[in-house]
Amino acid sequence: MSRDTASALFSPHEMARIAEDTAIHKTLREPGRTFCLAIVAGAFIALGFIFYITVTTGNAQMPYGLIRLAGGVCFSLGLILIIVCGGDLFTSTVLTIVAKASGRISCKQMLANWGNVYLGNFLGALLCVALIWFSGQSFAARGQWGLNVLQIADYKLQHGFVETFFLGILANLMVCLAVWMSYSGRTLLDKCFIVLLPIGMFVASGFEHCVANMFLIPLAIVIRFFSTETFWLAIGYSADQFFTLNTGNFLNNLSAATLGNIVGGGLLVGWVQWSLHTQKQAQRHDQ
DSSP: OOHHHHOOSOOHHHHHHHHHHHHHHHHHSOHHHHHHHHHHHHHHHHHHHHHHHHHHTTOTTSOHHHHHHHHHHHHTHHHHHHHHHOOOOHHHHGGGHHHHHTTSSOHHHHHHHHHHHHHHHHHHHHHHHHHHHHHTGGGTTTTHHHHHHHHHHHHHHTSOHHHHHHHHHHHHHHHHHHHHHHTTOSSHHHHHHHTHHHHHHHHHHTOOOHHHHHHHHHHHHHHHHHOOHHHHHHHTOOGGGGTTOSHHHHHHHHHHHHHHHIIIIIIIIIIHHHHHHTHHHHHHHHO
């Protein structure tokens, strides 16, 4: 059977090379363009989370796993948009560690790229916070949409630093596996379809993704501090009941999730896959 019919996908070794070449391209790209692409990616992830919130609002009567699975699959829209339209996402940008491991970029270049993308993602997420707030979306479904945001964010902020760190490892393990597997695809459909289950799994399980939290938790804080009395009367809660929603707790969550995401994606996916599929070949080439 020919390669075209028997193996339409790239092999693991070819995927590792694609990942390495992609990392080189992203790291050496003009920083201003990278920053703009990062803003776009942060906004795309926020759009995926908006989809998740909408789908999971008002469905308390449905089985826990099923509604979260539905929401997780909807959330994957964010990564699909990045794959199709282009964008630099911090949690997949940590895969540039493979280019550093191969000696093709310096540690300074890698970290500068990470920082640039991280800030761009944050700005893109905050722009979507503003769009949602000024659109009045938080009052959708008689305020239940906004209540869903508050409850999800409140739950996340109840995790301690260590718990959030390990949840961050698990989240980006799945995100980077999704991105890495997308390198095997030869068509757009291949690349988009393969991300559905890994992303759906991490979201349904409640793992911690730093860029998603850049959108969700600031939005929850804005809703808590700036919503009118009409909103609180509609949902039957008070702002004081969401006392965990503050800047200090957000920054604690964000730092722990970020560190966990670096370990889960950069080391457990990027470095491991590179070591398994290209390291020996690279060493023989150097000799």
